[in-house]
Each structure stands twice: as structure tokens, then as C-alpha cells.
Amino acid sequence: MISTKAYAAQSKTTPLAPFIFFRRNVKESDVHIEILFCGVCHSDIHQARDEWGGAMYPMVPGHEIVGKIISIGEKVTNFKIGETVGVGVMIDSCRECKNCKNDLEQYCDEGITGTYNAIERDGKTVAQGGYSNQIVVDEKYVLHISDKLDLSAAAPLLCAGITTYSPLRYAGVTKGMKVGVIGLGGLGHMAVKFAVAFGAEVTVLSTSPHKETDAKKLGAHQFLLTTDENQMASYKRYFNVLLDAVSANHNYTKYLDLLDIDGKLLVVGLPQEQPKVSPFSLITNRRSIIGSMIGGIKETQEMHDFCALHNIVSEVEVIPMNAINEAYERMIKGDVKYRFVIDTSTL
Numbered sequence: 001m002i003s004t005k006a007y008a009a010q011s012k013t014t015p016l017a018p019f020i021f022f023r024r025n026v027k028e029s030d031v032h033i034e035i036l037f038c039g040v041c042h043s044d045i046h047q048a049r050d051e052w053g054g055a056m057y058p059m060v061p062g063h064e065i066v067g068k069i070i071s072i073g074e075k076v077t078n079f080k081i082g083e084t085v086g087v088g089v090m091i092d093s094c095r096e097c098k099n100c101k102n103d104l105e106q107y108c109d110e111g112i113t114g115t116y117n118a119i120e121r122d123g124k125t126v127a128q129g130g131y132s133n134q135i136v137v138d139e140k141y142v143l144h145i146s147d148k149l150d151l152s153a154a155a156p157l158l159c160a161g162i163t164t165y166s167p168l169r170y171a172g173v174t175k176g177m178k179v180g181v182i183g184l185g186g187l188g189h190m191a192v193k194f195a196v197a198f199g200a201e202v203t204v205l206s207t208s209p210h211k212e213t214d215a216k217k218l219g220a221h222q223f224l225l226t227t228d229e230n231q232m233a234s235y236k237r238y239f240n241v242l243l244d245a246v247s248a249n250h251n252y253t254k255y256l257d258l259l260d261i262d263g264k265l266l267v268v269g270l271p272q273e274q275p276k277v278s279p280f281s282l283i284t285n286r287r288s289i290i291g292s293m294i295g296g297i298k299e300t301q302e303m304h305d306f307c308a309l310h311n312i313v314s315e316v317e318v319i320p321m322n323a324i325n326e327a328y329e330r331m332i333k334g335d336v337k338y339r340f341v342i343d344t345s346t347l
Contacts, residue, residue: 039064
């Protein structure tokens with residue numbers, strides 16, 4: 001067993017604190033990774049504080065992991081010692097259902113094995129995440145990461161990146177299309193970067209007028225203040241695609257009315273309350289609402305290769321491990337542009 005340093009939540013009400021636990025020894029198909037950086041996702045807060053239910057303690061969060069390989073199992077063929085790699089939201093799946101076989105492991109019929117707060121496929125080991133100095137993962141669920149990228153800023157690509165890349169690709173976003181991004185946060189800012197890189201005309205939709213400057217810096221062509229009824233009226237039936245990254249409670253109908261014929265509302269935000277939807281807004285212009293959850297391993301690798309080619313990374317603030325509790329409170333207040341990333345050498 002491999003002794004591992006980490007920060008963990010011991011209950012839903014206690015702050016994260018130093019924790020020692022043991023990783024499994026390296027099996028024949030495993031990759032042993034020294035973690036360099038780990039992004040901080042808002043879902044880490046939800047799970048550490050048991051806001052979604054099903055929390056298992058002690059819990060080491062973190063599923064946006066970038067590091068260097070320090071050892072490999074004897075049957076590993078796709079990776080070598082010293083290579084820069086990443087681990088995202090899942091570390092296993094059933095591998096046998098049609099979705100797994102079609103490179104859609106995120107929709108595994110049995111459910112994925114999450115990188116943390118999950119029981120591994122042996123039925124007894126509790127998976128622990130990237131707020132730690134090392135991790136052992138089957139090579140099938142490890143990604144190649146280009147050293148051309150800023151590695152700290154590349155870490156959030158493993159969740160925030162693929163969560164927005166996948167639905168935009170599914171919707172066929174390409175040059176000449178009109179794409180709106182609702183909400184300019186950790187997810188939204190990545191959606192802007194991808195949609196711009198795909199050649200679309202990109203508009204940021206927000207309730208906060210001060211975000212217009214940042215939207216333009218990120219490459220957006222236009223800004224729509226959604227609290228301004230005149231502006232909203234001028235964009236009716238305008239967009240081909242809207243990506244909704246807002247987790248606050250809101251009315252989907254308001255945005256459906258902005259979609260043109262066959263327009264798609266891509267949902268990646270998770271409001272606590274069931275959103276309101278008018279059937280008339282759906283049948284008008286044959287609009288659709290489409291949900292999306294991360295991406296499969298093949299598509300996540302495709303995204304990283306695209307990012308390396310176009311130098312796309314997340315906008316980050318790097319923090320030491322002992323600042324994680326303060327970072328959680330700042331995230332809740334929206335005081336981050338746009339992702340926190342832990343430098344795990346500070347453990």
C-alpha cells in the first residue's frame with residue numbers, strides 16, 4: 001500500500017484538513033501519478049458538504065488532476081514513466097455496456113466510478129481524489145497532457161473543459177453559427193473559448209453588466225444583459241445554440257425564446273429547483289433542450305489535443321493546499337476568475 005498525503009473532509013460540517021491514507025499498490029494495468037495540480041470544482045463543495053446526498057467520509061475531493069507518471073504496471077502500453085498525464089471525473093466504468101463500447105463511458109449503464117466519493121469496482125475501496133500528492137489509476141482512464149500548455153491552467157480542462165466542449169461538439173457548432181453562452185463562470189468562460197475557436201459568432205448572456213469587459217477579453221463578440229427586456233427582445237429567434245451553464249434557479253423559457261429554427265438549449269448547469277419550461281416555446285421553431293455530462297475518455301483526449309493545438313486553457317488562480325477552505329467560501333460568493341487550482345507541492 002502507498003502512503004498518501006491529502007486534505008479531506010471528515011464530515012459535512014468540518015473544514016478540510018490534513019489527512020493520511022493509503023493508495024493501492026500498482027497493478028499490471030495501472031499508472032502511478034505524482035499529482036502536480038488539482039482544479040477545484042464547485043461539485044467538490046457540494047459533495048464535501050453532502051449537499052447532493054450519499055457522501056462518504058473521510059472524503060478527499062478533486063477530479064481535475066494533472067501530474068507526472070512515476071511508475072507503471074507491467075502491462076501498461078499507452079504511457080511511460082515521466083510523461084505528463086491527467087485524470088478527470090471518472091476512474092472506471094463497466095467497460096461492457098453499449099455506451100462504454102462506443103466511447104461514451106460517462107453514460108455507462110452501471111454508472112461510472114467517480115474519481116472520489118465512490119466505491120471502486122472491487123466493491124469495497126472508497127475512491128479518493130486529487131487533493132493529494134499521488135494517485136493510482138487504470139491506464140484506460142488516464143489522459144495524455146501536452147507540456148506545451150500551462151499545466152496548472154490545463155487541470156480544469158478535465159472537468160470544466162470537457163463539460164462544455166462535449167455538448168458544443170454534439171450540437172455541431174462550427175463557423176458561421178450563432179452561439180450564446182449563459183453565465184460567465186468556471187464553465188461559461190470555457191464555453192466561450194471553445195465556441196470562438198470553432199469559428200462561431202459568440203454572445204455572452206449574463207445578469208451582471210460588469211462581466212461585459214471580461215466576456216470581450218475572452219473572445220466573445222457580443223454581450224447581452226438578460227435583465228434588460230429591450231435587449232432580450234432584440235435577440236428573439238437569433239441563436240442556433242445556447243449553452244446554459246447557470247446553476248442558480250432560473251426559467252428556461254426565457255432562453256428558449258431566443259432560439260431560431262431547430263435551436264438547441266444545451267444544459268450543463270444544475271439548478272436546485274426544477275426549471276420552468278413552456279411547451280409552446282419548445283414547439284415553436286422545433287426547439288430542443290439537451291442535457292450533457294462531461295465526455296468519454298476518447299472525446300476528452302480529443303479536447304486536450306485541440307487545446308494544445310489552439311493554446312486553450314482555463315483562467316485560474318493557483319492556491320496552496322491550506323487555502324482550500326477559504327477558496328470554497330470565495331467560490332460560493334463568486335469571487336474567483338474563473339477556477340481555483342491547488343499546487344499540490346504545498347501539501
